[in-house]
Each structure stands twice: as C-alpha cells, then as structure tokens.
Amino acid sequence: MLTAENQKPKSFTGILLHLHPQSIKEDALVFNRTFGLGGMAALLVVIQFITGIMLRFYYEPFPQKAYDSILHLQNNVLFGQLIRNIHHWCGVFLVIIAFLHLLRVFFTGGFQSSRKVNWIIGIALLILIVFLNFTGYLLPWDQLAYWAVTVGTSLLNYFPVIGESIRQFVLAGDEVNANTLIIFYNFHTAVLPILLLLLMAYHFWRVRKAGGIFLSNSNENKEIVPTYPNLVYKEFIVALVLIAVVLVFSVFLNAPLLAKANPDVSLNPTKAPWYFAGIQELLLHFHPFIAAFLIPLTIIFLLTVLPFINFKEEPSGFWFHSENAKQAAKFTAVASSVITVILIIINEFIPDFEILLPWLNPFISNGIIPLAILLFILWLFYKFVSKKFNLSYLEVVQSMFVFITTSFIILTLIGIFFRGVDMELTFPWNL
Ligand code: HEM
Ligand code: HEM
Structure with a gap:
C-alpha cells in the first residue's frame, strides 16, 4: 500500500524519480505491455554518448588520418577496440529497439488522443537515430564506410527534380570526399546528438504529461503503487540484461573494418548500410x-x-x-x-x-x-x-x-x- 514512508524517494533513486512520478498504476508495471523498450532505447543513447565522447579523444576526421586513428585506437589504446565495438553494437541495437518500441506503441494503441504529438516526436527520434547511424558509418573511412555511404546517398538521386542537388549538397561535392567526412563528423558528434537530447527530453516530458503509458479506461485494476521500488527495480533488471547483451556482442564480435577507403576500387556487392537494405532490395x-x-x-x-x-x-x-x-x-x-x-x-x-x-x-x-x-x-x-x-x-x-x-x-x-x-x-x- 502507498504510505508517506514508501512515497519518500531514497537518495540513490532520487534522480530516477525526477523522471518518474512518485506513484504509478499497478497495471503499468506489467512487463509485456511495454517490454521496457522505451527505457532500453534511452539507456542505449546514454551509452552512445559516453562511448562516442571517448572515441572522440582519438578519432581524427580527415581522410589521411581517420582510418589510421581507428587502427591506433584498436591496437594501442587500452580497451579501444572494446569501446569501438560497444559504440558499433549499440548503434545497431538502437535502431532495432526504437523500431520495436514504435511497433509496441502502435499495437497497444498508445499513439492516440493526448499521445498524438508524442507519436510524431517518436518518428522524428527514429529518423534522427537512422541519421546518426548513417553519419557514423562514414567515420572509420574504410572501404565499407566509403562505398556504403556512396550507395546510401545515391538513393537521393531518385528523388525527382531536386534529388541530385540534395545529394551534392549532402556530400559537399559530386562524390564522398574530405569535406563530406568533416560535415558528417560535425553532424554526428554535435548537431544530431544535441537534437536527439532535446527531442528525447521533450518525449519523456510528454509521457509524464499524458499520465504515463496508455492504459484503457476499462482497466479493472485501479491500484496505485509507489514507483520505487516497484518500477525502478524492474528497470534496473532490464538495464542489467541489456548491458550484459551489449557486452557479450562487443567482446566476441568486432566492429567491421576493411581496407582503407579507395575511391577507385569499388566493392562487389556494394551494399547500403543495413537499415537501408530493404530499400536497396x-x-x-x-x-x-x-x-x-x-x-x-x-x-x-x-x-x-x-x-x-x-x-x-x-x-x-x-x-x-x-x-x-x-x-x-x-x-x-x-x-x-x-x-x-x-x-x-x-x-x-x-x-x-x-x-x-x-x-x-x-x-x-x-x-x-x-x-x-x-x-x-x-x-x-x-x-x-x-x-x-x-x-x-x-x-x-x-x-x-x-x-x-x-x-x-x-x-x-x-x-x-x-x-x-x-x-x-x-x-x-x-x-
Ligand atoms: C545515438 C547516438 C549515436 C549513434 C546511433 C552513433 C552511431 C555510430 C556508428 C554506427 C558509428 C560507426 C561505428 C563503426 O561501425 O565503426 C559511429 C562512429 C563514431 N561515433 Fe557515434 N553514434 C552516436 C553518438 C555519438 C556521439 C554523441 C559521439 C561523440 C560526441 C560519437 C562519436 C563517434 C565517433 C568519434 C565515431 C568514429 C569511431 C568509429 O567509427 O569507431 N557518436 N557512431
Ligand atoms: C530514442 C528513442 C526513444 C526513446 C528513448 C523513447 C522513450 C520512451 C519511453 C521511456 C516511453 C514510456 C515507456 C515505454 O513505452 O517504454 C515512451 C513512450 C512513448 N513513445 Fe517513445 N521513445 C523513443 C522513440 C519512439 C518512437 C520511434 C516512437 C514512435 C514513432 C515513440 C512513441 C512513443 C509514444 C507515442 C509513447 C507513449 C506511449 C503510451 O503512452 O503508451 N517513441 N517512449
């Protein structure tokens, strides 16, 4: 039962309780309503920020240096390869988890009435995540990066009338070049992360404003329970499992790195990044x-x-x-x-x-x-x-x-x- 005592936030959960209300409907705790997917996406973004900032200490966004800076990071820096792998795998997981979260919101009907705007913010978040992945893809400046971005941006050519101009604008030239790398780098490590943070904060605020996740009025159980420990413990377990999965992937599977980018030798097949593979198909x-x-x-x-x-x-x-x-x-x-x-x-x-x-x-x-x-x-x-x-x-x-x-x-x-x-x-x- 809710009492004044268990309503009081314990110190270490204080921060989490700024994100949550002090008490929530018991029904909202049922795990398979949300599968914790929104929270997982948030955690992955946090990991991307931490590992991304670490990578920034060693990465150099110039064609002559980028590839070597990645090799140096992998071979000579303590845990350099691991940090790169974590950043790589969390990028992949983030697209999948955010997409699954979209599906869960859709199939449980959480996009209607007071949640309309948040649905649209969510779509913008997903697009931002794809752009973050795409701009990050070029940075290692290896064959995979160079040709995947070449094919990915060539999709723009098929936009009527202005497609070709947009592609040249994005690449800052006719093909992927030194300017493209610096532009992608700045978008990847500054512009897009800031936009993502702002939109995410707004997204969370709107979830709070809507009174938490969507539960139909016809729900039988009207019981209210304190957020701590009921929700916070569950979130903690989900976070631990997710971190374990990320670590297992990152320890056993290295982020790809082919030979240094060579604009004269294309790969066969030349594939777009995996999240555009459906369009390429x-x-x-x-x-x-x-x-x-x-x-x-x-x-x-x-x-x-x-x-x-x-x-x-x-x-x-x-x-x-x-x-x-x-x-x-x-x-x-x-x-x-x-x-x-x-x-x-x-x-x-x-x-x-x-x-x-x-x-x-x-x-x-x-x-x-x-x-x-x-x-x-x-x-x-x-x-x-x-x-x-x-x-x-x-x-x-x-x-x-x-x-x-x-x-x-x-x-x-x-x-x-x-x-x-x-x-x-x-x-x-x-x-
Ligand atoms: C949601 C946010 C982010 C996503 C989805 C993301 C995704 C990616 C991806 C897919 C790569 C290519 C990794 C590879 O396979 O080699 C990459 C590289 C990189 N990212 Fe991010 N990133 C994010 C945020 C950040 C932030 C905030 C920073 C720094 C402030 C950052 C810095 C870097 C750097 C320096 C690289 C080049 C190193 C490398 O390729 O291993 N990233 N990012
Ligand atoms: C960085 C990406 C995202 C983060 C961190 C995030 C986070 C969250 C969290 C924590 C919740 C509440 C609990 C939960 O549902 O798990 C939520 C709810 C919601 N999200 Fe997201 N989300 C993201 C992307 C998206 C996307 C791609 C969509 C859909 C297009 C979306 C639409 C919504 C909506 C409409 C709600 C309210 C659902 C309801 O009331 O049942 N979000 N989000």
Whole structure:
C-alpha cells in the first residue's frame, strides 16, 4: 500500500524519480505491455554518448588520418577496440529497439488522443537515430564506410527534380570526399546528438504529461503503487540484461573494418548500410522513383497521419486489441513473409516487365505495373483478412500494418544476408 514512508524517494533513486512520478498504476508495471523498450532505447543513447565522447579523444576526421586513428585506437589504446565495438553494437541495437518500441506503441494503441504529438516526436527520434547511424558509418573511412555511404546517398538521386542537388549538397561535392567526412563528423558528434537530447527530453516530458503509458479506461485494476521500488527495480533488471547483451556482442564480435577507403576500387556487392537494405532490395524490383522515393515517403507519411485517423473505438491498451485481432496478426505475419519471398523468387526467374514489354516507357513497365500488382495484392489481402477474422476498422489497419512491416523486415533480411556478387540471390554462407 502507498504510505508517506514508501512515497519518500531514497537518495540513490532520487534522480530516477525526477523522471518518474512518485506513484504509478499497478497495471503499468506489467512487463509485456511495454517490454521496457522505451527505457532500453534511452539507456542505449546514454551509452552512445559516453562511448562516442571517448572515441572522440582519438578519432581524427580527415581522410589521411581517420582510418589510421581507428587502427591506433584498436591496437594501442587500452580497451579501444572494446569501446569501438560497444559504440558499433549499440548503434545497431538502437535502431532495432526504437523500431520495436514504435511497433509496441502502435499495437497497444498508445499513439492516440493526448499521445498524438508524442507519436510524431517518436518518428522524428527514429529518423534522427537512422541519421546518426548513417553519419557514423562514414567515420572509420574504410572501404565499407566509403562505398556504403556512396550507395546510401545515391538513393537521393531518385528523388525527382531536386534529388541530385540534395545529394551534392549532402556530400559537399559530386562524390564522398574530405569535406563530406568533416560535415558528417560535425553532424554526428554535435548537431544530431544535441537534437536527439532535446527531442528525447521533450518525449519523456510528454509521457509524464499524458499520465504515463496508455492504459484503457476499462482497466479493472485501479491500484496505485509507489514507483520505487516497484518500477525502478524492474528497470534496473532490464538495464542489467541489456548491458550484459551489449557486452557479450562487443567482446566476441568486432566492429567491421576493411581496407582503407579507395575511391577507385569499388566493392562487389556494394551494399547500403543495413537499415537501408530493404530499400536497396526494392530497387531490384521496382523503378527507382517507386522504390527509393514513393514507397518510403508514403510509409513515413502514413505513420505521421496515423494518430489523426478516426478509428471510432478506443484501443484496449493490450497488444492487438482483441483475441481475434491477435490471431489475424499472426496469420498476416506468416502470409506476408510467404508472399514476399515468393514474389522475390518469381522476379528472379521471370524477366522484368521492362524486358517483357520493351515498347513501354520503363516508368510504366517497371514502375506503374508492378506497383499496381502490389496494391492489388494488398487490397485482396485486406478484403480477405477482414472477412476471415471479422475485424473492426482499427483491427484491419493493425493487420495491414503487420503485413507491410513483415514484408519490409523480410526485404531487409534478404538484402543483408541473401544478396551476393552483383546483388544476385545467394545463401549467406556463400557471401
Ligand atoms: C545515438 C547516438 C549515436 C549513434 C546511433 C552513433 C552511431 C555510430 C556508428 C554506427 C558509428 C560507426 C561505428 C563503426 O561501425 O565503426 C559511429 C562512429 C563514431 N561515433 Fe557515434 N553514434 C552516436 C553518438 C555519438 C556521439 C554523441 C559521439 C561523440 C560526441 C560519437 C562519436 C563517434 C565517433 C568519434 C565515431 C568514429 C569511431 C568509429 O567509427 O569507431 N557518436 N557512431
Ligand atoms: C530514442 C528513442 C526513444 C526513446 C528513448 C523513447 C522513450 C520512451 C519511453 C521511456 C516511453 C514510456 C515507456 C515505454 O513505452 O517504454 C515512451 C513512450 C512513448 N513513445 Fe517513445 N521513445 C523513443 C522513440 C519512439 C518512437 C520511434 C516512437 C514512435 C514513432 C515513440 C512513441 C512513443 C509514444 C507515442 C509513447 C507513449 C506511449 C503510451 O503512452 O503508451 N517513441 N517512449
């Protein structure tokens, strides 16, 4: 029970209690409501700041020196390799955890009413995290960094009209060069971290302002419990497990470092950083305008307007709203994986529409036609799943979101693990 005694913050938890209210609803403590993902993302950001500042002591952002400074850090500095590995793995985990946190907020309905703005702040946070990873990717100045950033920024070329100018502006030239490195370095170690900190602080404040995580009014349990020790202990355990996982990865798996960057010798395959692998995979199947511009921007747009859709019902605060919707989500995830893999295999063995219909403009044969087929499949699935599981509007939207997310994850995995020389399909052990 809540008493004046256990309400009083103990000294070492004082700081944590500035982030939390003194007491919270008991329901909010149920671990699988949030899986602690927001807190994990916050911890990873803190680790990135600490290790990033350490790396800054040795790193030199000039093409003649950057690569050697990393070698020096790895070979001659006590724990240098470990610190670099931690920074590398936390960068990877942060993208995954922030993305999973987005999914959890979406599927438990935490993006509606008073949480609308925080959802949009969250999207901005995710974009910032991707930019931080991307700008960091170039810094080691090895072949991997140089060519991944070359391919990553070349995606901008496919933006209509201004794409080429934006790419030249970002690179400060026609290709990745010394100026690009210094610009990326300044964005990576100053501009973007400051923006991230400010947005994160605002994000936390809004969570507090909304009264904590979303719990539906219909919740039975109205019990209030003190935050310390109930929540703080749980957070502590999650933090310890996360730190253990990061350490295991960082001790056993070194951050990659190939030969020093050489603009004259490209890698084959030249892959974009892993979080863009899904888009790079799409480029193999669609006209670039559709793959690198229309589809990604439409997804970002749909995510942004999501809280403003009128679903006519309040979400339950539990995963997937109802038992029916949960079954539909499982079915959809399997169906989407199978459909995506089948489409990729068909595209591998049957020539593109561009070859089959050479008299058509490629934008139509390789763009409009495959896009129309894709939309048709989505529409068929939408009709099928809503009827089979008798879903409400909110539940159908959730199901379609599962479809698109699963498909995107499969595309990303295929891009990372199943594309070899000349981006041909291959098995991971042949890479
Ligand atoms: C959320 C925040 C951050 C993310 C996601 C991030 C991500 C990354 C990534 C992916 C790399 C390339 C690592 C590799 O594979 O070699 C990198 C490198 C680097 N980062 Fe960060 N970083 C973050 C914050 C910071 C901060 C705040 C600083 C310094 C103030 C910093 C300094 C550096 C330096 C000096 C390198 C080059 C060393 C190297 O590549 O190992 N980072 N970062
Ligand atoms: C650096 C990245 C992020 C950090 C550190 C962070 C942190 C947090 C924390 C600690 C919470 C409360 C507890 C929890 O849900 O675990 C939360 C809630 C929330 N986050 Fe994030 N978040 C991040 C990214 C995102 C993203 C990518 C989105 C979605 C686009 C998002 C949207 C939200 C929303 C809407 C809530 C309120 C949810 C509810 O009331 O149930 N956040 N965030």
